[in-house]
Structures are given as structure tokens and as C-alpha cells.
Amino acid sequence: MENNIEKYWTQAAENYGRIIEDELNSFRSEAWKTLIFGEVITDRKLKILDVGTGPGFFSIILSQAGHEVTGIDCSDGMLEIVKKEY
Structure with a gap:
């Protein structure tokens, strides 16, 4: 089953990546930062683990905010x- 999941998301990666690229270039990235950092103390650089990062939307916006982010995903x-986006 894990192999099927990885295969599905690997095949969908390019299209999903285009959707995320559009999201990064829209108002949504700032809206997410506002929402997330409205709930988190950000007086220092955070170390963040993004599990299931996909094409990296949250990893990218959180690292742009100055935090150290590690993204992992089962889909190569x-x-x-x-990697192309960041």
C-alpha cells in the first residue's frame, strides 16, 4: 500500500506543484503566515518539521519568515x- 501511495503522489507531483506555485504567488501565503504566527511566539528562530510537505508550501512560507524548516515526504x-521551488 505504501508503494501505491508514493507512486500516486509522485505522478501527481508536477500538477500539484503548479497549484502550490500559484498559491505562493497569491495572497494566501501571507494569510497563512498571519494565521500561523498569530498562534505561535515568534521572538526567536524556530526549528520546524513539516511532515508530508508535498511540494513544500508551508516549508517555503515558514522558511521565508526566517525559520529553519525541514520538510519530509514519502513521495520522491x-x-x-x-527542490525546484526553493
Whole structure:
């Protein structure tokens, strides 16, 4: 079953990556930062683990905010997309 999940998301990675790229270039990335950092003390650099990062939307916006982010995913295709974006 794990192999099927990884295969599905690897095949969907490029299209999903385009959707996330559009999200990064829209108002949504700032809206998410406002929402997240409205709930978290950010007086220092945080170390964040993004499990199931996909094409890296949250990893990217959180690292842009100055935090140290590690993103992991079971899909090699998704990880390739995030490497291109970041």
C-alpha cells in the first residue's frame, strides 16, 4: 500500500506543484503566515518539521519568515518539486 501511495503522489507531483506555485504567488501565503504566527511566539528562530510537505508550501512560507524548516515526504516526486521551488 505504501508503494501505491508514493507512486500516486509522485505522478501527481508536477500538477500539484503548479497549484502550490500559484498559491505562493497569491495572497494566501501571507494569510497563512498571519494565521500561523498569530498562534505561535515568534521572538526567536524556530526549528520546524513539516511532515508530508508535498511540494513544500508551508516549508517555503515558514522558511521565508526566517525559520529553519525541514520538510519530509514519502513521495520522491513531491520532493523534487519542492527542490525546484526553493
